[in-house]
Amino acid sequence: MSKNILVTGVSQGLGLAIAESILAAGWNVYGVSRRHSPEYAALQEKFPGRVHFHAFDLAGVDAVKEDLFGKFLPFSTPLHGYVNNAAMAYDDIVTNLDAGRLRAMYDVNVFTPMMATKYAIRHMLFNRVAGSIVHISSISVHTGYKGLAMYASTKGALEAFSKNTAREWGERGVRSNCLVAGFMETAMSGKLTEEQRQRIYNRTALKQATKLGSVADTVVFLLGDGAASVTGQNIFVDSGTI
């Protein structure tokens, strides 16, 4: 059966790779980001009718109901999965913490995704769909990296939210899991120097960056029927970070 999957942050990086893996599985993508990138537009051309796009700024917590669900994903379109991928990173040491920047990051990484989870679950219940929610978390929650305390705290919040969502809605068939990603080579990590990269790779068993395709394919597994008994988990795809 074909599935309709809401994915945030599809313009580039991991979100684009997740969209590609979902399409390869034969399902449809309802993609969201601020920018309609040429790479995503190319997917729309390659898979006519299966790749949808809605420009949406996740800073807008209050627009989730009307704009994201009312306009883009009305109840008449059954929703089988929600991938909370988009995020921003406010990196700095704790002694420099700025409350305004912290709040802005929490809006994008935590509050809007929590609100979207609310409406995604309502949507799944309305259409009697046993849906799957996947939050993209980060290995920084579990290892710690200098400068990532604030960012990692947003992902830790999602991990707690996901586990409790799984407990709360499992009886109605809704699953929720976190994909804990290791360091991937995307724009988000592009600011690091070669030396910093090598230090991070040396902390992994495979001594290499985490591959986007490996993370994306695991997300598709979590969305699919093969993962019907998997919920409330953190699944690590991180090149074996030790």
Ligand SMILES: NC(=O)c1ccc[n+]([C@@H]2O[C@H](COP(=O)([O-])OP(=O)(O)OC[C@H]3O[C@@H](n4cnc5c(N)ncnc54)[C@H](OP(=O)(O)O)[C@@H]3O)[C@@H](O)[C@H]2O)c1
């Ligand atoms: N890269 C890593 O090493 C790494 C490691 C662990 C976990 N992660 C996680 O993996 C996920 C994907 O990260 P990435 O590396 O692919 O990052 P990326 O290349 O910076 O892409 C981020 C995506 O999120 C979208 N986005 C950002 N702010 C947004 C906003 N306010 N409203 C709507 N969309 C927004 C961006 O689109 P627009 O700019 O067009 O809006 C873009 O498509 C994130 O959750 C990140 O925390 C990354």
